[in-house]
Amino acid sequence: MKTDIILAGVGGQGILTIAAAIGFASLHENKYVKQSEVHGMSQRGGEVQSHLRISDKPIASDLIPLGNADLILSVEPMEALRYLPYLTENGWVVANSVPFENIPDYPSIERIKKEFDTLTNSIWIDAEELAKSCHSPKSSNIVMLGAASEYIGLGFDSLKAGIEQVFSRKGKNVVDDNIRALEAGRQFSLKL
Amino acid sequence: MQQLVLLGAEAIAQGALDAGISGVYAYPGTPSTEITEFIQRSRISTERGIHSQWSSNEKTAMESALGMSYAGKRALVCMKHVGLNVAADGFMNSSITGTGGGLIVAVADDPSMHSSQNEQDSRYYADFALLPVFEPSNQQEAYDMAFAAFEMSEKFHLPVMIRITTRLAHSRASVVTRKSVDQNSLKLPEDPRQFVLLPALARKRYKRLLSLQPELMLASENSVFNNLGSGTDHSLGIIACGIAYNYVLENFPAGIPFPVLKISQYPAPVEKVRELSETCKSILVLEEGYPLIENSLRGMLNNSAIPVHGRLDGAIPRDGELSPDIVAKALGLETKTGPDVPAFIASRPPSLCKGCGHIDTYNALIEALKPIGGGRTFSDIGCYTLGALAPFEAINSCVDMGASITMAKGAADAGLIPSVAVIGDSTFTHSGMTGLLDAVNENSPITVIISDNETTGMTGGQTSSAVGRLESICLGLGVSNEHLRLITPLKKNHEVNVAVISEELNYNGISVIISRRECIQTAVKHKKVSKS
Numbered sequence: 268m269k270t271d272i273i274l275a276g277v278g279g280q281g282i283l284t285i286a287a288a289i290g291f292a293s294l295h296e297n298k299y300v301k302q303s304e305v306h307g308m309s310q311r312g313g314e315v316q317s318h319l320r321i322s323d324k325p326i327a328s329d330l331i332p333l334g335n336a337d338l339i340l341s342v343e344p345m346e347a348l349r350y351l352p353y354l355t356e357n358g359w360v361v362a363n364s365v366p367f368e369n370i371p372d373y374p375s376i377e378r379i380k381k382e383f384d385t386l387t388n389s390i391w392i393d394a395e396e397l398a399k400s401c402h403s404p405k406s407s408n409i410v411m412l413g414a415a416s417e418y419i420g421l422g423f424d425s426l427k428a429g430i431e432q433v434f435s436r437k438g439k440n441v442v443d444d445n446i447r448a449l450e451a452g453r454q455f456s457l458k459l
Numbered sequence: 460m461q462q463l464v465l466l467g468a469e470a471i472a473q474g475a476l477d478a479g480i481s482g483v484y485a486y487p488g489t490p491s492t493e494i495t496e497f498i499q500r501s502r503i504s505t506e507r508g509i510h511s512q513w514s515s516n517e518k519t520a521m522e523s524a525l526g527m528s529y530a531g532k533r534a535l536v537c538m539k540h541v542g543l544n545v546a547a548d549g550f551m552n553s554s555i556t557g558t559g560g561g562l563i564v565a566v567a568d569d570p571s572m573h574s575s576q577n578e579q580d581s582r583y584y585a586d587f588a589l590l591p592v593f594e595p596s597n598q599q600e601a602y603d604m605a606f607a608a609f610e611m612s613e614k615f616h617l618p619v620m621i622r623i624t625t626r627l628a629h630s631r632a633s634v635v636t637r638k639s640v641d642q643n644s645l646k647l648p649e650d651p652r653q654f655v656l657l658p659a660l661a662r663k664r665y666k667r668l669l670s671l672q673p674e675l676m677l678a679s680e681n682s683v684f685n686n687l688g689s690g691t692d693h694s695l696g697i698i699a700c701g702i703a704y705n706y707v708l709e710n711f712p713a714g715i716p717f718p719v720l721k722i723s724q725y726p727a728p729v730e731k732v733r734e735l736s737e738t739c740k741s742i743l744v745l746e747e748g749y750p751l752i753e754n755s756l757r758g759m760l761n762n763s764a765i766p767v768h769g770r771l772d773g774a775i776p777r778d779g780e781l782s783p784d785i786v787a788k789a790l791g792l793e794t795k796t797g798p799d800v801p802a803f804i805a806s807r808p809p810s811l812c813k814g815c816g817h818i819d820t821y822n823a824l825i826e827a828l829k830p831i832g833g834g835r836t837f838s839d840i841g842c843y844t845l846g847a848l849a850p851f852e853a854i855n856s857c858v859d860m861g862a863s864i865t866m867a868k869g870a871a872d873a874g875l876i877p878s879v880a881v882i883g884d885s886t887f888t889h890s891g892m893t894g895l896l897d898a899v900n901e902n903s904p905i906t907v908i909i910s911d912n913e914t915t916g917m918t919g920g921q922t923s924s925a926v927g928r929l930e931s932i933c934l935g936l937g938v939s940n941e942h943l944r945l946i947t948p949l950k951k952n953h954e955v956n957v958a959v960i961s962e963e964l965n966y967n968g969i970s971v972i973i974s975r976r977e978c979i980q981t982a983v984k985h986k987k988v989s990k991s
Contacts, residue, residue, distance in 0.1 A: 277807065290464060290631065300464070303630035305573070311842065311917075313809035318630075327708035329630035332783040334795025349804050354797030371849075372805040382801050 269322040270420035271331045273350045275341035277367045278305075278315050281408035282342060284433060286317045288412060292421050292429030293321045303329045312369050314346060321420060338418045342394070342411050343367045344379045360386050361415040361456075363394040363407065390414055390456055397451050406448035413452020423453065461636045465497075467627035470598040470634050471537075471565050472497035474605025479640040481532035481560075482510030484520035486889060487918035488539030489574040490628035491567035495537055496921075507642065513915075515924045516860070516889040517542035521549040521564070528562040528618075529654055531646030533609055540568040540581050545860065545890065547584070550618070554588040555664045556654045557616040560643045561609035565621045567628045570748055570780035574625075574917075576840070576859065578778065580748035582725060585620045589668050591675050592620045592725040593684065594701035598632040600684065600723060606637070611678065615671055624747045626780060627702050676726050684723035687731050692716040695790075696739030698732065698752060703745035706786035727752050736765055743789060744769035747781050810845060816976035817843040819948035819956070820910045821853045823974075824879070826953075827960035835875055839863040839891070841883035842916045854881060861890025867905040868898045876904045877964045884911040884925035892932060895971070899937040902968040906960070909971060910948075912978035920981040933971045942970035949976065 272289070276282040286302050293300040304317040318331045333352050339360045341347030347362035354360065362383065366376055383389055392414050394407040403409070409430065416426055430449055434442045465473060472494045475483065485495040498504050499511045510527075514520035517538040524536035538546060543566050550564060566584075569575040585592040593608050595601040601623065608619040652660055679685055690696075697719040699707045704721045720735045722728065736742055736756075742765060744753040753769040768774035774789045775781070787794045811818050820843075824836070838844060838854035839862060846853045856866055863880035871878040882891050887909050898905055909929060915921040925932070933943050944963060946956045956974070963970040977985075 278809070294464065294633070299633070301630060301632045303626060305629065311809035311812060311845065312807070314807040326632070327705045328783045329626050329632075329702070329705065330782050332709065332787070332794070334797050336797070345804060346807075348801055351798040351800055352796045355795070356797075358797070369810060370805055370807050374803045374805065378803055382803075386798075 268420060269320070269324070270338065271336045272319040272321070272338045272340060272419065273331065273336045273353050274317040274319060275339060275346040275350050276315055276343050277346065277369070278311055278313050280342045280367065282315060282317055285340065285408050285412050286319055288409070288426065288429040288433045289319055289321070289419060289421070290429070291432040292425040295425040295428045296421055298323060299326050301326045301329050314349060316350060337420070338415060340411060340415045342408050344376065344383070345374065348379065348382060357388060359388040359390070359415070359418045361390040361392070361411065361418070363411055364391050365393060365395045390459065392452070392455055394452065397455060398448055401447045401451040403444035403448040406445050409445045409448040410452035413449040414456045416449070416453050417456060460638065463634050463636060464631055465598055465602070465634045466493055466629055466631050467595065467598050467601045467623055468493035468567065468629070469497040470601035471605055471621060471623070472501070473634065473636060474602040475535045475563065476501060476503050476509070477636055477639040478606045478609045479533050479642045480509060480535050481642050482524070482527050483535045483537065484510070484514050484524045485537040486514050486516050486520055486542060487915050487921045488542050489918055490569055490625040491537045491539045491542070491565065492918045492921070493628065494535075494565055503639070513922055513924070517546035518549055521546035521553070524562060525549060525553050525556070525558070528558040528560045529648060530559065532560040532643045533562075534560065535563045535565060537565040537567075539575065540566055540579050541575060541577065541859065542566075543581055543584055550584065551588050552656060553618045554590050554668055555656055555661055557664065557667070558612055558618055559616070559646065559648050561612035562618040563605065563608045563612065563621055564618050565623070568622060568624045568748055570624055576857070578748070580751060581620065581622050582748065582751050585622070585725065586751070589672060590618055590620055591678070592622050594622045594723050594725070595627060596701050596704045596721065596723055597627070598630070598634050601627065602634045602636065604684070607684070615674065617668070617671065622701070624702060624780065626747075672726070676729065679724045679726055679728040680730050682724040682728070685728050685731060686721050687735060688715065688719045688721070690716050690718040693718065693739050694741070696720070696735040696742050697745065698722060698735065698742060699745045700747065700752065702747050703781055703786065706781055706783045707745065709783045710787050710790060710792055722752070727755075732756070739765065741766040741768065743774060745775065745781065745786060745789070746770070808848060810848070811842060812979050814979045815842070816912055816948040816974070816979070817846065817910050819950060819953065819976075820881075820908065820974040821846045821851045823946075823948070823953055823956035823960055824881070824908065825851065825853050826957045827964060828879070831877070831964060835870065835877065836879040836881060837863040837866040837870065838880070839882040839886045841886050843881060843883055843910050846881070860886055861894055864891050864894035864898060864905070864907055867907070868894065868901075868903045871903050871905050876967070878905045879964070880905060880907045882907065882909055883916070884909055884913060884929060885915040885923035887929070888924040888932070892936060895933070895938070896936050898969045904967045905969060906963045907969070907971045908960070909973045911973050911975040913975070914978045914981045916978045916980065920978060920984065929973050938969060938971050942966060942968065944970065944972045946972060946974050947976055948974045
């Protein structure tokens, strides 16, 4: 059993937090994990991606080969489409519908949505709205993780444990906020 | 023994801590920064009193580490590839002096230039200095090699390089640690003249370095990190260096059919290369970086006994980092790909943060330069290099740390008057001060703007050596009080700032304008800390 995940977004949107939570959750299940990420200049409002690989067996490459990602999880709608060449046949694309517009030639959201709808397996979710509605306005990235939780190949309880591990330093309230966000995202996808 | 999940960079740090370092010396630079930051954060480091404060630049870091080694202790010095250019004087000569306590020079190269000005391959520097290199293929090796490199350094009394590239530096995996080793005790060199490179003494030391080469080769031949794997299909032999080995493994999940020589320790083991080439009909060389081994296999006349494939014949692109797909293509394997990227997807280059002080500095400079004309602003390495992009398009150069001031001076010498330099505070103390002294000595008609955000911003907000010292440094170097100006880059100060810059542009001599406002990122962090 192997899951290859591309996490996508814009520098500062919290994809590394998602990566850390999945990483801890994988170890919780005694799985091998490799996670590569972008640091430095590209972080300044630029496009960022993280390759996350989880497997029962040792993992060779730190990078996912093209056409192999089981899941593209993007906290920004346009960024979800940037990594399509990585997507495997029947892979899932889960994207936040709220655009991060910091460039002059950002395409219209209708155009992005139209393209998104051509994908076989996809979930389009307003994670910010959902985060607000479950009283965790800062946790839209964790809503996204919840929305994609069916396709990560890990138990939901492991993901919860991962969240606890990531946020425990910040206190019980922050952990609870994020668990609520995780569950809200999951419920959204299960109802589709 | 413990299992930790670490970035490749952090694995080197943890390895060095466990191998008993007494200090780390470094200047921040992507992708090497996390080595030092990890040590700064670690509990062992505080408990053991391990030195971990940032140095002003890579040269001061290299020399401080050599000094610690002189005193018998284990030292680690870290830098990015172009940082080794800055440290090169000390690095090259450290191979002649040799070491006392173990000395590791950890260099992180950046093929594909994710965050750099070039993609130079540090293995060439080690070859140049006749020093051994470890090149880990994964996080566990990065950890283990810190031990191996210190042992080797103390066995041969030579500095040892650990070379990683961006991908490994910034990829996390689990690492099993070992029992930690105590620090060395203080010990002076047995030969009091070991580190005195007077020509007559240096010649002797150089002969010693040369005489060690066969032993370094033997160590590579017998290294646990260099293995020759047998294969059944001898139509091809593969040489895979460092992380390239993973991409070969990735492409053959059921086992590699070809003999593979994994090289993770240099000098490259010639006998193992010979054994591979004698049993195979052709060779594919996979190197993350320049074609170092491929070049020597081919030879100047390109008349190797069997065909050699790699970056030089186009089997692999000549530039850029490797990937599993690039390696698959070179192996003639089929590759897959998902749907194309839709044509309307716009690229999203990095940009200055909203509210960043560099923005207001550039806006004022652009306006002040209007009556004089553009094409005269030399800049430097840092976040403010993004001033080259729209909407500013405000700078005309970015070459190396400190080059803004010296290039402005040279251009002014040529008659481009006034010339402007834009440099950050940390870059100024890294390599700008000596250039400013040149400009002061000749009263060059240049205006130096130090865009001072009171941190090393680009690499994530490390402490800047310049904090609280810029005015006194400039005055000490001889800038006159009258032409040392301070402005605050805020929108509301725009008119005042334009006026100050215009005055100094019109002054026919050296002036420095410090444009000071804290980095918006570190300001947010500081606010959070003071709240809690």
